[in-house]
Amino acid sequence: xxxxxxxxxxxxxxxxxxxxxxxxxxxxxxxxxxxxxxxxxxxxxxxxxxxxxxxxxxxxxxxxxxxxxxxxxxxxxxxxxxxxxxxxxxxxxxxxxxxxxxxxxxxxxxxxxxxxxxxxxxxxxxxxxxxxxxxxxxxxxxxxxxxxxxxxxxxxxxxxxxxxxxxxxxxxxxxxxxxxxxxxxxxxxxxxxxxxxxxxxxxxxxxxxxxxxxxxxxxxxxxxxxxxxxxxxxxxxxxxxxxxxxxxxxxxxxxxxxxxxxxxxxxxxxxxxxxxxxxxxxxxxxxxxxxxxxxxxxxxxxxxxxxxxxxxxxxxxxxxxxxxxxxxxxxxxxxxxxxxxxxxxxxxxxxxxxxxxxxxxxxxxxxxxxxxxxxxxxxxxxxxxxxxxxxxxxxxxxxxxxxxxxxxxxxxxxxxxxxxxxxxxxxxxxxxxxxxxxxxxxxxxxxxxxxxxxxxxxxxxxxxxxxxxxxxxxxxxxxxxxxxxxxxxxxxxxxxxxxxxxxxxxxxxxx
Ligand code: XMP
Numbered sequence: 001x002x003x004x005x006x007x008x009x010x011x012x013x014x015x016x017x018x019x020x021x022x023x024x025x026x027x028x029x030x031x032x033x034x035x036x037x038x039x040x041x042x043x044x045x046x047x048x049x050x051x052x053x054x055x056x057x058x059x060x061x062x063x064x065x066x067x068x069x070x071x072x073x074x075x076x077x078x079x080x081x082x083x084x085x086x087x088x089x090x091x092x093x094x095x096x097x098x099x100x101x102x103x104x105x106x107x108x109x110x111x112x113x114x115x116x117x118x119x120x121x122x123x124x125x126x127x128x129x130x131x132x133x134x135x136x137x138x139x140x141x142x143x144x145x146x147x148x149x150x151x152x153x154x155x156x157x158x159x160x161x162x163x164x165x166x167x168x169x170x171x172x173x174x175x176x177x178x179x180x181x182x183x184x185x186x187x188x189x190x191x192x193x194x195x196x197x198x199x200x201x202x203x204x205x206x207x208x209x210x211x212x213x214x215x216x217x218x219x220x221x222x223x224x225x226x227x228x229x230x231x232x233x234x235x236x237x238x239x240x241x242x243x244x245x246x247x248x249x250x251x252x253x254x255x256x257x258x259x260x261x262x263x264x265x266x267x268x269x270x271x272x273x274x275x276x277x278x279x280x281x282x283x284x285x286x287x288x289x290x291x292x293x294x295x296x297x298x299x300x301x302x303x304x305x306x307x308x309x310x311x312x313x314x315x316x317x318x319x320x321x322x323x324x325x326x327x328x329x330x331x332x333x334x335x336x337x338x339x340x341x342x343x344x345x346x347x348x349x350x351x352x353x354x355x356x357x358x359x360x361x362x363x364x365x366x367x368x369x370x371x372x373x374x375x376x377x378x379x380x381x382x383x384x385x386x387x388x389x390x391x392x393x394x395x396x397x398x399x400x401x402x403x404x405x406x407x408x409x410x411x412x413x414x415x416x417x418x419x420x421x422x423x424x425x426x427x428x429x430x431x432x433x434x435x436x437x438x439x440x441x442x443x444x445x446x447x448x449x450x451x452x453x454x455x456x457x458x459x460x461x462x463x464x465x466x467x468x469x470x471x472x473x474x475x476x477x478x479x480x481x482x483x484x485x486x487x488x489x490x491x492x493x494x495x496x497x498x499x500x501x502x503x504x505x506x507x508x509x510x511x
Pocket of ligand 1: 294388389390391392396432466467503506507508509510511
């Protein structure tokens, strides 16, 4: 990729990924690296940003980056911890703050005539989140902005292109954060804004063509956004040499296998639908432990996928829909780099015995960027806007052991819920929704008959990445109508409850 790029050094802040997303919103490519694993090819970066951190520059847990190849040599921006670090170790002073400095503040002083502060005005809201504060600026520094409580809210170091801010430009509540990053990256560092979904598609397709030549590639489609967008990119690059496999594990939503397969075929993909429902359900029979169910599904998936892949002559590559958050190495609480641990993967582990090389066309993109790339290839907006769905599917929404009958009941319940969300225009306001079949029967009455039937729980959450989530306040009328419809339409269910737990402490799935 020939784009100019920005290096973000991570000191473990919860907001580091947000910095990257804001930079990319300016159509500038950037990468996150741990502060103690600075890339060797520093020349290929136009500017550097130091992130915030939960650690203190005064404490024993201070994190020391090696800035030798950076300071004075490249435009540098320190954010929060980054700003404190630049102050504390260059002749300034950082001390514990006497007032709490969390949340909203407003810029009360702004130095005139600074490119860094162009179009930012007094009164502009900024977001603070720190317990240490910069008491004295470092040698050669000049104050650029203050708030009522934080005098040294922004400064620059003369003689080098180094800027530092105590507040967080990357969070939504800093109203001019976007402008500030624009000023630093474009006005001061002079970086081109040429990284767009279209340019990503063009370059990735060229790269894939060069890398794969006439080789055959196999890819497991899941019906989700990532694998579908990865497939489209590969399809553009190598056409019929991409062999897609879409496995029905018998645990998909109602009619999903047929619908999604049909949609893939309409996109021109060379896709084989494999109905392995009975193989999965057979292997799951009698198993009720959640982890055992997951492992069984993962194992059978690999077996099925491997059988299918072996039928393709001379296949050399396995394509995966891995995205950037799966590969970013983040800084752990102890300051060491730690690979982000993803416990869930739609396409299980890579079957080693297949001996395939791996190609991952989306591994530099965030989820929202994957959607934008898909949209720029004119992919169907329904497909791009689909809620996440777990690889083990309904198996982890049927609590306890799994039978075909239970799957059918849950598919019907889920279909009523999801269709109603769509018809009430609520689907796109919810991050993920689904129904759980509980292992309890309860007493009910239908007509003059006493019933003793299943209870289902509905769950709808809002979230950005599934790591934390909150339940959605769906309208009572919607819940009322949906509950009625489920109980009237789905035989075997006489009670519906709505899950009002946040994550943490509850998880999104019930198993
Ligand atoms: P939890 O239940 O951990 O879910 O709060 C967070 C997100 O991960 C999905 N999930 C899975 N995805 N295999 C997957 O591919 C799994 O075993 C799995 N378990 C949970 C869940 O649907 C939610 O989006």
